[in-house]
Amino acid sequence: MADNPVDAHSRGRIGSVRVGSVRVSLARHSALGGAVQYNSGAQLDPSQVEYRSGGVGGRVAVGGGVSIIMLILALVFGINPGELMGGTSGSAGGSASGTDLTQCQTGADVAKDRNCRFVVYANTANAYWAGLLQGYQPIKTVLFDGQTPTGCGTASTQVGPFYCPNDKNVYLDPTFTEQMLVKQLGGRGGDAAEAYVIGHEYGHGIQDMVGTLAQVQSAGQSTGADSAQVALELQADCYAGAYLAHVAQQPNSPISQITQDDLNRVADAARAVGDDSIQKMSTGQVNPESWTHGSSAMRQHWLAVGFKTGDPQSCSKVFTNGQ
Numbered sequence: 001m002a003d004n005p006v007d008a009h010s011r012g013r014i015g016s017v018r019v020g021s022v023r024v025s026l027a028r029h030s031a032l033g034g035a036v037q038y039n040s041g042a043q044l045d046p047s048q049v050e051y052r053s054g055g056v057g058g059r060v061a062v063g064g065g066v067s068i069i070m071l072i073l074a075l076v077f078g079i080n081p082g083e084l085m086g087g088t089s090g091s092a093g094g095s096a097s098g099t100d101l102t103q104c105q106t107g108a109d110v111a112k113d114r115n116c117r118f119v120v121y122a123n124t125a126n127a128y129w130a131g132l133l134q135g136y137q138p139i140k141t142v143l144f145d146g147q148t149p150t151g152c153g154t155a156s157t158q159v160g161p162f163y164c165p166n167d168k169n170v171y172l173d174p175t176f177t178e179q180m181l182v183k184q185l186g187g188r189g190g191d192a193a194e195a196y197v198i199g200h201e202y203g204h205g206i207q208d209m210v211g212t213l214a215q216v217q218s219a220g221q222s223t224g225a226d227s228a229q230v231a232l233e234l235q236a237d238c239y240a241g242a243y244l245a246h247v248a249q250q251p252n253s254p255i256s257q258i259t260q261d262d263l264n265r266v267a268d269a270a271r272a273v274g275d276d277s278i279q280k281m282s283t284g285q286v287n288p289e290s291w292t293h294g295s296s297a298m299r300q301h302w303l304a305v306g307f308k309t310g311d312p313q314s315c316s317k318v319f320t321n322g323q
């Protein structure tokens with residue numbers, strides 16, 4: 001992870017637009033660059049990703065731009081949006097049907113069907129943690145468009161990717177990077193940034209398995225730069241860094257290499273989703289007491305700790321060392 005990640009790089013801005021009372025930047029489509037190099041011969045296991053299309057309702061209206069920004073504030077890389085959206089069961093969302101991405105058999109298939117990249121992320125994340133934790137159960141990634149019922153309420157694009165402890169799945173709309181990370185939050189996007197997002201969500205799955213999640217949640221809701229809630233998020237960033245380091249060191253991984261540009265995009269994504277960056281963009285002010293995920297600098301720092309050490313044990317220090 002680069003210490004000074006993105007400043008020298010063009011973010012591809014093409015202007016800005018008002019969303020509610022908020023001006024946000026429009027950036028170029030992520031497809032203009034940022035695909036990682038895939039190992040074309042690597043075997044994939046498509047059963048670890050489910051695709052649900054045709055969710056009723058299309059893009060969910062959540063009441064205009066300011067609400068969207070507030071949701072992003074609360075939920076970028078969140079856990080269980082049901083708690084915040086009032087939904088507790090998977091009743092809404094219509095009858096979305098799920099299928100495995102059976103067309104994704106090898107790394108070469110990513111070039112034919114870009115959705116196959118999510119099979120690569122899920123396979124590499126599951127393989128990483130399976131090698132570290134005895135009795136590890138693979139976590140499924142569920143892709144959806146529009147909205148879909150989950151064990152944590154209805155998922156929609158606007159709530160961003162999340163891990164649901166009730167059904168042990170990671171959920172995201174595959175257009176998340178383009179629609180939210182790039183267009184709304186001004187990140188550069190790219191496959192490595194997506195792998196970071198997925199790595200973060202799988203990190204929450206690990207926290208769920210080992211009991212950290214329950215520990216922090218039983219202590220009650222808290223926010224603020226020094227809160228256990230923020231430490232939980234930073235630990236997930238650190239786990240994502242350790243996962244990316246592992247992928248970068250495996251010559252036979254479905255991701256054949258992670259370049260400096262890829263790492264810059266990862267660091268840039270951590271910057272874009274920092275609470276202070278989002279607050280500046282949405283309100284023009286920074287209020288550390290309401291942080292839920294940590295500042296850009298904190299997120300980049302713990303991502304880098306995971307990447308540089310390659311050791312998830314080092315990520316526990318976030319709970320004792322502070323930042």
Ligand SMILES: [Zn+2]
Pocket residue numbers: 076077078079200204233236
């Ligand atoms: Zn998170």
